[in-house]
Amino acid sequence: MQNSRRLIIGINSGVAFFFAAFAAFLASGANAAEPKPWQMNFQPAATPVMEKIIDFHNLLLTIQVGIVVLVLGLMLYIIIKFNSKSNPEPSKTTHNTALEVIWTVIPIVILIVLAVPSMKLLFFMDKAPNPEMTLKITGHQWYWSYEYPDNGGFEFDSNMVPDEEIKPGQRRLLEVDNQVVLPVNTEIRLLMTSEDVIHNWAIPSFGVKMDTVPGRTNESWIKVTKPGVYYGQCSELCGVNHGFMPVAVKVVSKEEFKKWTAKAKKEFANAKDAPVKVVEMNSPAQAKLR
């Protein structure tokens, strides 16, 4: 496995690698929400929640850049004006009540300006108003399993595609054998738990990130507005293969989803009896730990 990785990525072939990655990105074509090389901002929003997060963050970022620039500007002015050469005699000022009140009150006002949209966003993202279906997500070391209680109750596991099986155009560390298939423009309630340690089910473009805690059921929701494939990764340290349990969701039209559930019901009918597949990594410590 390592050999195949080394094959693609020579020790010092950073530049060649970027071209390869870019080419792979072009080749992938269809609407897929995934990180892009040199990306500096959020992945494009695919749910109303993520749209609101991006809007709120734009407000935050504007204010923050303003503050940083203000402080930097003041410091540069101080460096130029108040160095020992240009200002040999230091002033004796140690108090200015008006100034101190101002720099206490203005931050409070800014925080209130931020708190209002922050609370709106928080309460909006908390629960789906009228969920039409439920997806149950269970975290395991180190794969996800999914259950569709409203669409036939079938259940399947979703394992990462290991590097040596990655086909050209596929995304290393993000592709899974069984993608979660969900209908577009549907309010979906997500119920999450874990059967071993704490994991975290996250998809950046959905604005969803929720711990799966053993002994608890957590709730989140999505309403995906565009069909496509969406990728995320486990976002809570869960042991040896924490970095190797991605999330991949395929969002399709409602009709396609119906067809898929009919097929999946048969395909995964005996999933519970099938042996659990776990991505095996070449790790002596892992063997010890399992």
Added chain:
Amino acid sequence: MSETAHADAHDDHDHRPTGWRRWVYSTNHKDIGTMYLALAMVAAIVGAAASVVIRMELHQPGIQFITDFQFYNVLVTAHGFIMVFFVVMPALIGGFGNWFIPLMIGTPDMAFPRMNNISFWLLPAALILLVIAGLIDGGPGTGWTVYPPLANADYHPGMAVDFGILSLHLAGASSILGAINFISTIINMRAPGMTFHRMPLFIWAMLLTAILLLLAIPVLAGALTMLLTDRNFGTAFFDPAGGGDPLLWQHLFWFFGHPEVYIMIIPAFGVISEIVSTFSKKPIFGYLGMAYAMAAIGVVGFIVWAHHMYTVGFNVETRAYFTLATMVIAVPTGIKIFSWLATMWGGSIKFDTPMLFAMGFIFLFVVGGVTGVTLANAGADQAFHDTYFVVAHFHYVLSVAAIFAMYAGFYYWIGKMSGKQYPEGLARLQFWVTFIGVNILFFPQHFAGMAGMPRRIPDYPDAYAGWNMISSWGAYITAVGAILFFVVLWKTLTSKETVSANQWGTGANTLEWTVESPAPFHTHEQTPSISTQPAE
């Protein structure tokens, strides 16, 4: 009492034990402070080496050389533990605190000199236990947060996590003893005339830090003990199968953990305040506001812990409360930043190395501070939680700011501690290399985090390659800066150039500058009297 014994007891003033006894049996605050600084430097080499290895592994996508991912997790864990408990705390609190609390408040030594000895010597023992933890049974791959169930016996069998717990127990005992000593000394042993409102801000910072330690560490100790019994004696505090709850650990850990981050940064505030005032040749602007801003940060720091846990599945009202409470911290922090700027305003500033590091501290703390406001919002945090954005944020306020305060304090006080002049040119070079290095290291991590890259992974999707490569180069540059620091240290200690009692001139008016350099073994043989506010 015989005549000789009597004479012995009233020996000359510079009487001191020699050889190993001077250090192992030491009850002298300066020697103990020096040992804390030395321990922090040794630990820093280990902790920094771990981080460079992590960055080398992340230099490119794919597995570079760490094929055992448990080892990767152990590196991440060790880096966190070592930097928090064995570098920042010993250097800023144990090192500078022990050295300069008695000097600055005008007292001969700490209140409990023998307790001072044991509180230092518990630390090397704790460090050895931590190293053992990393070397046996695969090591603790839990992160410094040690969340169960991953830290339970089912998922971490063997004794690695137990050794880690015992290490933290010892380090915690050391901190509690040190905190008791600091509080007793500062409350009871100030020179006549030094009222609370005349204490230098560094003393304020140390007092508040010690109070935070005294309140926070026992909670960690309790939680660690519960985890220890969960692992070894069949209790189920954190095991849902036995009626426990993994989230109880997170509440206890972060009830300690959030004050802990202020325990690391408030001493830094104190150091920076002294330096900014000295080099501007002005008293600190808004002294009382500065002191009470630190107190406010300390108090509010105890009621915001769950902002580390926004994604555990709280009800929405809980997240709303912790969002609002956390945002409040921006206000006293803003007061501190603007007061530093106002102290410099109108000053006659000399940009020697300590001041360069202090200016670097202020600017980079602002950068880390504004991203803190982003993360304070539970709504926005859903996009940022457990991504590299968080890594960037807390390294800006800790790795950059706390370490910058340590460098600043070192250059500010090394003349007083050693009597030698550090090489100014080389020291400035060290500043610029470090300043550029940490920014190249941590700024791109904001981008990787916004694009979605999770923390604590040994390999990442190929799209994150660009920013990770730049970040790794920044790590190498920062490491060069650290090596330069040790060159500066060597050159200083072997230098023939000595410094006067007050090497910084009129701006430096706290009491440590009234004794000669290097500070004699016993200082303040005559009680100083304070008639003006040293910090005002």
